[in-house]
Amino acid sequence: MATVLQELNVEMAAVVEEVEHSLVQVNSYGGGTGAGTIWHPDGLVITNAHVVRRSPLTVSGIDGRILPARVLAYDEVNDLAALAIDASGLSPIKLGDSRRLKVGQLVVALGNPFGVRGAATAGVIIGVGPVWPETPGVAREWVVVNLHLRPGYSGGPLFDVNGRLVGINTMVTAPDIGMAVPIHVAKKFLNDSLRSQVVA
Amino acid sequence: MIGVLSSLSEDLVAIVAKAGPAVVRVEARRRFPASGIVWSSDAVIVTAHHVVEQEDNIRIALSDGQTIPATLIGRDPATDVAALRAQVSGLTPPVWAEPDSLRVGHLVLALSRPGKTVHATLGIVSALGEGWTTPVGGRVDHYLQADVGLYPGFSGGPLVNAEGHILGLNTLALLRGIPITVPSPTVRRIVEGLLADGRIRRGFLGVGTQPVRLPSPVAQQLGQETGLLIVSVAPGSGAEKAGLLLGDTIVNLGGQPMRHMDDIMVFLGDVQMGTKLPIRILRGGRLRELSATVGERP
Numbered sequence: 001m002a003t004v005l006q007e008l009n010v011e012m013a014a015v016v017e018e019v020e021h022s023l024v025q026v027n028s029y030g031g032g033t034g035a036g037t038i039w040h041p042d043g044l045v046i047t048n049a050h051v052v053r054r055s056p057l058t059v060s061g062i063d064g065r066i067l068p069a070r071v072l073a074y075d076e077v078n079d080l081a082a083l084a085i086d087a088s089g090l091s092p093i094k095l096g097d098s099r100r101l102k103v104g105q106l107v108v109a110l111g112n113p114f115g116v117r118g119a120a121t122a123g124v125i126i127g128v129g130p131v132w133p134e135t136p137g138v139a140r141e142w143v144v145v146n147l148h149l150r151p152g153y154s155g156g157p158l159f160d161v162n163g164r165l166v167g168i169n170t171m172v173t174a175p176d177i178g179m180a181v182p183i184h185v186a187k188k189f190l191n192d193s194l195r196s197q198v199v200a
Numbered sequence: 201m202i203g204v205l206s207s208l209s210e211d212l213v214a215i216v217a218k219a220g221p222a223v224v225r226v227e228a229r230r231r232f233p234a235s236g237i238v239w240s241s242d243a244v245i246v247t248a249h250h251v252v253e254q255e256d257n258i259r260i261a262l263s264d265g266q267t268i269p270a271t272l273i274g275r276d277p278a279t280d281v282a283a284l285r286a287q288v289s290g291l292t293p294p295v296w297a298e299p300d301s302l303r304v305g306h307l308v309l310a311l312s313r314p315g316k317t318v319h320a321t322l323g324i325v326s327a328l329g330e331g332w333t334t335p336v337g338g339r340v341d342h343y344l345q346a347d348v349g350l351y352p353g354f355s356g357g358p359l360v361n362a363e364g365h366i367l368g369l370n371t372l373a374l375l376r377g378i379p380i381t382v383p384s385p386t387v388r389r390i391v392e393g394l395l396a397d398g399r400i401r402r403g404f405l406g407v408g409t410q411p412v413r414l415p416s417p418v419a420q421q422l423g424q425e426t427g428l429l430i431v432s433v434a435p436g437s438g439a440e441k442a443g444l445l446l447g448d449t450i451v452n453l454g455g456q457p458m459r460h461m462d463d464i465m466v467f468l469g470d471v472q473m474g475t476k477l478p479i480r481i482l483r484g485g486r487l488r489e490l491s492a493t494v495g496e497r498p
Contacts, residue, residue, distance in 0.1 A: 102216070104215060126351075
């Protein structure tokens with residue numbers, strides 16, 4: 001019979017493998033790389049604004065293809081960007097509820113640190129909320145996580161043990177402290193910016 | 201079917217929910233606040249000595265959001281423990297666990313409350329050892345170290361085991377930035393001492409020393425390689441009254457050989473003030489016996 005640790009390993013590997021289908025690499029002009037998360041099967045990718053500052057942009061990691069990407073919406077304050085790629089039938093990530101995150105809960109982040117595709121780091125939620133000592137910039141909502149983000153995780157998914165997206169990996173403020181934009185902020189960003197585009 | 205990964209995650213959340221209400225915010229310094237732990241229902245709060253930078257206008261914030269004034273009962277820099285009394289009643293103290301059943305590799309959480317909500321980091325017990333003496337002469341019952349992240353505001357908060365019980369008080373100040381947990385037996389001893397006397401009384405002889413190699417005939421005679429050369433004598437101390445002089449080498453105190461830097465401090469930690477102790481010294485190449493009365497460390 002498998003030990004609890006062996007079962008944990010099997011389940012952790014399974015949830016990472018499932019979410020990896022929704023992870024892409026975002027390449028910007030000059031060789032910078034970050035991560036992105038597939039939001040919609042018809043080519044909508046969410047990432048950080050700081051990942052897409054230098055055009056032209058491409059997205060790789062889907063069937064070995066390199067696809068040109070266009071910035072649909074951009075929010076410097078919340079560090080979010082929406083990209084469109086010419087693809088369909090993609091595997092979007094399941095959406096979670098970042099308002100219901102609990103301190104101590106296990107979460108996993110995926111990204112492409114230093115170009116290594118599909119790297120994972122796991123840890124617990126340290127805290128959630130807008131008030132944070134030592135956070136640069138304005139008081140914003142953050143999911144703060146005790147895991148080991150590195151450059152290249154930016155824009156990638158932070159998800160719960162059921163593979164549901166709860167945040168967008170955004171920055172590191174101390175060793176083993178990762179900061180993610182909560183997914184309810186990302187949802188609002190997409191709703192507001194994409195609706196206004198349609199109206200315009 | 202609920203997998204073990206979900207169960208583990210839910211258990212961690214439950215531990216935070218169980219121990220979290222006993223974790224309070226301590227506002228006793230100008231920069232961001234630190235954490236403390238409810239000690240008793242009559243509102244004694246334990247925290248880290250080093251986060252209490254001001255002795256007036258101390259405030260405590262409870263898990264229900266209430267912020268209340270608190271006074272300093274006492275502090276012990278040697279173990280980095282301080283006790284406060286908050287002006288409130290009916291607090292619920294958490295369960296404190298003895299470290300006996302703890303093993304290296306056990307999962308543990310560090311909790312804090314630097315803001316309104318409780319914060320948590322996860323790790324394992326990295327090292328678990330016997331009693332040790334801190335660099336400033338505090339006796340700690342077990343060496344307890346976990347690889348939990350201690351971030352600004354975590355000092356004074358608890359290390360919590362899988363049952364949600366408190367293993368001790370976390371601090372970064374005892375070992376120059378290395379996360380250390382002052383285990384529950386030590387916290388209990390210090391808090392009881394602070395409640396009784398407002399301070400922790402420790403023995404004091406009044407000498408500054410450094411270890412030196414003994415001349416080989418003396419070393420052979422005594423069966424020890426080193427002694428402690430006196431490099432300073434505090435005015436008015438038991439050492440001065442006993443006639444100890446700069447240049448004397450202490451080789452034995454109260455029947456215990458004195459070989460290494462911390463030997464005097466560790467020995468005096470368990471000696472009552474006012475005790476008269478025989479001291480064996482090497483002066484001018486000859487062994488002599490003196491006696492000194494133990495005072496209280498200033």
